[in-house]
Amino acid sequence: MSDASAAPNEAGRRGLEPEPVGSEEEGSLSCATRTPYHLDPMAIRDEDVIDVTPTRLTRGESLMLPSIFKGLGTTLRHCFENIGRGGSNKKNIWVLQYPEQKRDDRPVEEGGQYRPYFRGVHRLNKDEDGRVRCVACFMCATACPANCIHIVADESPWADREKYPKQFDIDELRCIYCGMCEEACPVDAIELTPHYEVTGLSRQELIFDKTKLLQVYDETIGEKPM
Numbered sequence: 372m373s374d375a376s377a378a379p380n381e382a383g384r385r386g387l388e389p390e391p392v393g394s395e396e397e398g399s400l401s402c403a404t405r406t407p408y409h410l411d412p413m414a415i416r417d418e419d420v421i422d423v424t425p426t427r428l429t430r431g432e433s434l435m436l437p438s439i440f441k442g443l444g445t446t447l448r449h450c451f452e453n454i455g456r457g458g459s460n461k462k463n464i465w466v467l468q469y470p471e472q473k474r475d476d477r478p479v480e481e482g483g484q485y486r487p488y489f490r491g492v493h494r495l496n497k498d499e500d501g502r503v504r505c506v507a508c509f510m511c512a513t514a515c516p517a518n519c520i521h522i523v524a525d526e527s528p529w530a531d532r533e534k535y536p537k538q539f540d541i542d543e544l545r546c547i548y549c550g551m552c553e554e555a556c557p558v559d560a561i562e563l564t565p566h567y568e569v570t571g572l573s574r575q576e577l578i579f580d581k582t583k584l585l586q587v588y589d590e591t592i593g594e595k596p597m
């Protein structure tokens with residue numbers, strides 16, 4: 372096919388007359404036509420195109436004063452509207468007095484946490500025999516965009532797998548809780564739990580090792596069964 376036949380037919384895109392595509396010399400393409408614009412479901416209509424060319428500011432706008440006062444007005448309006456309401460019963464504003472109140476306690480429609488899908492702190496799952504499910508394949512560490520999973524593999528002491536993680540660390544401070552590790556794992560060994568209150572007095576405390584990750588499993592299995 373020549374370049375001429377591959378190039379977009381501009382007239383056809385604009386909804387003008389259907390135009391032949393290709394040329395007489397191209398044999399089979401000589402009678403082909405583009406779908407008229409108004410019949411093409413994928414086309415963008417002219418009225419849907421938004422012109423985002425910046426306009427010049429007027430003299431008044433260039434002083435920024437109208438915008439400043441408008442912004443202050445909005446702030447004051449919200450301030451007065453919320454006086455005496457505790458911020459919790461105004462439409463579309465869901466203020467939580469954390470930690471006394473938590474998103475976990477609210478319905479999802481009112482800004483609550485949807486626990487089955489929430490991506491919080493990790494856990495390493497165990498199998499039916501209480502062993503770590505991980506087979507040290509490194510898929511999670513490879514998929515992790517934050518590079519915060521460190522695994523040391525060793526020969527497995529069990530007959531049903533080749534390797535197991537001798538060491539498995541996740542830096543919970545470096546993690547961006549994207550869930551890619553969970554997606555990548557072929558044996559459902561790593562999961563993110565709904566727990567988000569991760570605290571510690573040092574960075575080292577927040578590097579969760581294998582023991583800690585298995586402990587999180589024991590503590591959360593009731594909330595998020597395998």
Ligand code: SF4
Binds near residue numbers: 516517520548552553
């Ligand atoms: S949730 Fe994302 S950033 Fe965190 S360990 Fe998993 S893959 Fe890495």
Ligand code: SF4
Binds near residue numbers: 556557
């Ligand atoms: S947690 Fe899953 S993906 Fe990561 S090394 Fe273990 S088996 Fe592989």
